[in-house]
Amino acid sequence: MTEQTPGFSTLAIHAGAQPDPTTGARATPIYQTTSFVFEDVDHAASLFGLQAFGNIYTRIGNPTNAVLEERVAALEGGTAGLAVASGHAAQVLIMHALMTPGDEFVASKKLYGGTINQFTHTFKNFDWNVVWADPDDIASFERAVSPKTKAIFIESIANPGGVITDIEAVAQVARRAGVPLIVDNTLATPYLCQPIKFGADIVVHSLTKFLGGHGNSLGGMIVDAGTFNWSRENRYPMLCEPRPEYNGIVLHETFGNFAFAIACRVLGLRDLGPALSPFNAFMILTGIETLPLRMQRHCDNAQAVAEWLSQRSEVAWVSYPGLGGDRYHNLAKKYCPKGAGAVFTFGLKGGYDAGTKLVGNVKLFSHLANIGDTRSLIIHPASTTHKQLTDAQKVQAGAGPDVVRLSIGIEDKDDIIADLEQAMTA
Structure with a gap:
């Protein structure tokens, strides 16, 4: 692409993608493989120690998925993305990185029914507790915040009623509370709305819906806005404390404004395992090309x-x-x-x-x-x-x-x- 800042339609086709260096294939190939060969012992050690970027195992990352991640992050104006098996899986990984047992998060009452069920019942198994607020009453978000609150969750356009949430107003509540704002942007897509411009710190998608667009592939996406200070008050141990599984690395210190996406990948996706199939990533990429x-x-x-x-x-x-x-x-x-x-x-x-x-x-x-x-x-x-x-x-x-x-x-x-x-x- 040229030095001119690409427009939305151009990004929808080109962001993250290059012709395949080996074959010259213009469409992003489906890297249908479980694992990847290391250059040598030192290369392998650096990958496993988070000292270098690269491919290890498709559960953690895959070149086809990487193009999808970069493309959606570019369309949303974020710093990094993580593609997973479904929108519900994306929500689990987000909360896994943010919450500890006994913590709370505030969520809009007007959400997709499956999300309400996940928040109300399934998350209780992790002792993650939802407190509901009314998107038509912004003050209700303020009232719902407590010292245990770790995040606020809303939908840009709520499913099923088409309710438009005042993202900017809720973002101000989140800022005062010192917690990230998570916005499910599935119904709007970044073509209609880019929540990061209005204060969102994390954007989540069900790629299954409009981004894929053809009803043929499941997928989910987490987009890191790169806007939140994860070291503030040491409230987010996954990001601000040394990780014993990675020789004491502090993710926020090491990865800065894309630390949250890294945490979801190397702590959540690695161990919980809801990986996106490279074939589904290919299908969704094809759908995104015609999104506008x-x-x-x-x-x-x-x-x-x-x-x-x-x-x-x-x-x-x-x-x-x-x-x-x-x-x-x-x-x-x-x-x-x-x-x-x-x-x-x-x-x-x-x-x-x-x-x-x-x-x-x-x-x-x-x-x-x-x-x-x-x-x-x-x-x-x-x-x-x-x-x-x-x-x-x-x-x-x-x-x-x-x-x-x-x-x-x-x-x-x-x-x-x-x-x-x-x-x-x-």
């Missing part, structure tokens, strides 16, 4: 569908920040000026029964538990993705009994609308 084109089409279609739904007599309400009357419209203009995303919810006047019947009547839409596909997707969260939550938690998460969630694809918008119309009529 796809996301704009997703958003344009979603805007048209939301406007159409808001005029239907069968529809009680539509929650989409792209609509002028939506309570999050101004936040959407600030954080997502190119579009308000492609995932949103609406409520049918017939409630739970009408919602389940609608998803049974669609023909173009696919009824499945995913988002971010090229295809338009539909689900009734209360009976599926959020079924494990209590009724009160479902409502808090934006997945009440009347809610239908749409993930609008990149088909012709007229065909998407026609399918919803026939399903409502039926």
Whole structure:
């Protein structure tokens, strides 16, 4: 590339990648190997001692995955990335680096149902304790902070309701508390929103969704913003204390503004093991090349569908920040000026029964538990993705009994609308 700072679309195609030095292959090869040959004994020792960068074993790192890591970090404006097996795996590794037994973290109430379940139940097995806050009441984050708090977690665009979180305001709370702000940017992608610009210290993605974009590969990503002082008050022992497994290295002293990504790799991924397949990394890289084109089409279609739904007599309400009357419209203009995303919810006047019947009547839409596909997707969260939550938690998460969630694809918008119309009529 030239000395000119590359634009987003250029980075989506080129960041992290070079022609293969051996074969000249232009596409990033799939390095489908478990392990890598060392140059000599000293080279091997330096790799294992974190004194040199290189490949040891695909569970810890792989050249195909490395291109993906560099590309997403570049798109987010971070210092380093770590690709793992899924978005849920990424969240576990993040908290593994931050938390010790008995610690707390503050999280928005409005999150993906699987994340709520992970935070509420699974993390208790590690004695990591969540305290919930309301993204519509920034002061609730302040009130939730305690001396045990180690992080704050939000979604830029919340799944499933399309809620836009005031990232900058929550980042100020995190700064005053002396803890990092973690932002799940899955629904927005860096094309629509770059949370690091608004104060995020760590960005997490489910690569399975819009970044991969084709519903064919699982993956997760951690992006280190390089903005947090991990040595402050010695609150983060994984990063600020000597690591006995690496001859006393202090990760923050040694690796500086990408120490968090290193900690997640050499302490979390190494031992917990949720490695990303190089084949999946290749598939997701291919998807990212068209991210700007796809996301704009997703958003344009979603805007048209939301406007159409808001005029239907069968529809009680539509929650989409792209609509002028939506309570999050101004936040959407600030954080997502190119579009308000492609995932949103609406409520049918017939409630739970009408919602389940609608998803049974669609023909173009696919009824499945995913988002971010090229295809338009539909689900009734209360009976599926959020079924494990209590009724009160479902409502808090934006997945009440009347809610239908749409993930609008990149088909012709007229065909998407026609399918919803026939399903409502039926």
